[in-house]
Amino acid sequence: MTSTAPYQHILDRPFVLDLFAGPGGLDVAAHALDIPSLGIEWDKSACLTRYAAGLDTLHADVSAFRRESFESLPPEINVLAGGPPCQTYSVAGHGAGRAALDEVTRYIDELVAGASDEKIDAELARFSDDPRTGLILEPLRYAIRATRSPNRDNRPYDVIVLEQVPTVAPVWTRYAEALRDKGLPDGTKYEVTFDVLATEMYGVPQTRSRAVLIARRVGLGRPSLPSATHRAYVPKEWNRRAASTGAEVHQASLDDADGSTPERRRQDADGHREPWRSMADVLREPVGTHPGRPAPFLVRSNYGSSGVPGRRGVRTDQQPAATVTGRISRFVVFEHLNEKVVHEGARFSMNEAGMLQSFPPDYPWSGTAQAQQVGNAVPPAFGMHLLCAALGLPVPDTEALRRPWSAATEEQRAKLRSHGCGDPDACTDRCPRAQDQVPPPSSRPRRTASAKQ
Incomplete structure (x- = not known):
């Protein structure tokens, strides 16, 4: 359901952690709303775009960072956001993830029941033909990890915002059931809303459907989906x-x-x-x-x-x-x-x-691969509406996004890259390897002449 109630800020100082941050769609939205954000992104070129745009970035693999470096995250982060890679679930992809949807959603139940990371990792190894398939679970794994973080005093995230292609709606349904009914292993539960939204109804000059989930920790009020501001394109x-x-x-x-x-x-x-x-x-x-x-x-x-x-x-x-x-x-x-x-x-x-x-x-x-960066990104105007709905803020004025962006200076880029990669001029050993960033070849079987007939 969309919001009809008066807006009520639910967090005094929101701070967004953006998983699979890409070139910065959601971070640009947060910037326009004057909300600090930190993005984790493993693609080198997307990180270069983020540095050039002046966005705080960690050049890292989301899964590896959770396992090895979670305690280094700023403890004041209270909003978890993410759009895990959608290629294996997308209609445009070869569909390895679509075939595994039922199996992947089963792991959601195991995670909230307290299954160990080692057990889940071992089971996800069966998707070695396309490791991106299991990344849909990372937002939940980060949410659970926050409740086990001494650096955060085991404090859970207050708000969770997720978006993906419509094919992933069944996963968000299972996410909602787990967060609302079962809760995280420490007992934290969330009020949840989710649906498939059309981005042109939020001022994006493009028809693009996205499966969206917004969750608030119990006690912060029931969330609503953003109210549409523009008409649907039919x-x-x-x-x-x-x-x-x-x-x-x-x-x-x-x-x-x-x-x-x-x-x-x-x-x-x-x-x-x-x-x-x-x-x-x-x-x-x-x-x-x-x-x-x-x-x-x-x-x-x-x-x-x-x-x-x-x-x-x-x-x-x-x-x-x-x-x-x-x-x-x-x-x-x-x-x-x-x-x-x-x-x-x-x-x-x-x-x-x-x-x-x-x-x-x-x-x-x-x-x-700049075109791929553009296509993979969250539309910032849509991101502004999602964040405002999640945080109880008024309907955003997206006109700010129509003004030219001021790129970061060389000095600013060097500082951002030093934090994100470990060096002001280049990637380091802590960055994901370039050879590991190549998408797997399509597993879709070729059609023979007889099959075509």
């Missing part, structure tokens, strides 16, 4: 509106089912909301170093829509972007609403791709 309604105004809409958009999900139809019952933000809303005008895209354009995504292989979604600049993934750099931009007219700059720049994720203009994307 393709059929868009096509009817465009036809009535005489606007040109590419036929492919009629096949674009991204956005017609039940949660969007349910949540858009109230018409007293702002219109969803289109690509033109954020890209038309020049801002910072972005020159602006004043001419009308079409965008053809480079992946199948709504899980249907081979179908390419096409949208106009008057619509939200399709879900931004690591393939955003392959989206083709056609100017003048004509797929045959391709001009120089027929791809989105990384600056533009970040803006479609609601990152501020001129966010300092750094390192390699």
Whole structure:
């Protein structure tokens, strides 16, 4: 359920620990809300982006850090947040995690029953073909570890905020049952709410569904999901509106089912909301170093829509972007609403791709695989709404995210990297090894000619 009660701050000094922090989506949201945060991220390039952005960072493997260095975390951290890697659970991935969902959720029950880390690690070893599958358990393992930390006086986290692809909703359901009904091994219980939300309903110029869980320690009040501020994007309604105004809409958009999900139809019952933000809303005008895209354009995504292989979604600049993934750099931009007219700059720049994720203009994307960094990130505007709902803060003003971002100075970057990596100029032995960061090859079996027939 979404919030209808008056806002009431539940923490005097919130401090966020962001697991699997990526290039900084949730941290940018916290920064805009003037909330301190610390991110743990193992990808070197994402850390370079974070250092350049001036974000406090630990370049580390989340699992290894919990085992070996948890006591070094600031004891005043009271908000745990995280979006574990979703590739194995995503519709776009090869699905090793989806096949293991039932088995992984069983470990949640074992953890809250007090199973040892060694036992769980031994059982998770069976997912050696894709070790990311077991990372979905790390937020719970951190929550339990906090209650066993002398540095914290065994004090549990007050608030937990999790987000993932909708495929992981069954895991959040089991998380909710464990936190609410059984509690952590020390007896700490939480009030929990969870659902699948549509990010364009929170000012993100993109259709992207996320499974969200918000938990508050019992005694801090029952949490609510953030109230939507913008209307849902429903393709059929868009096509009817465009036809009535005489606007040109590419036929492919009629096949674009991204956005017609039940949660969007349910949540858009109230018409007293702002219109969803289109690509033109954020890209038309020049801002910072972005020159602006004043001419009308079409965008053809480079992946199948709504899980249907081979179908390419096409949208106009008057619509939200399709879900931004690591393939955003392959989206083709056609100017003048004509797929045959391709001009120089027929791809989105990384600056533009970040803006479609609601990152501020001129966010300092750094390192390699920048498109993947953009696609993996939590949209900061959505993150602001999640944090405000979790902490009892008023509905946020996300306009702050439309101002250019001021990158960190070289001196600031060196200081951040010295803390995050152990050296102001390079990674050290305590950093994850680069060779361990390569995603495993797809385990999806190839289809033979006979199988295709």
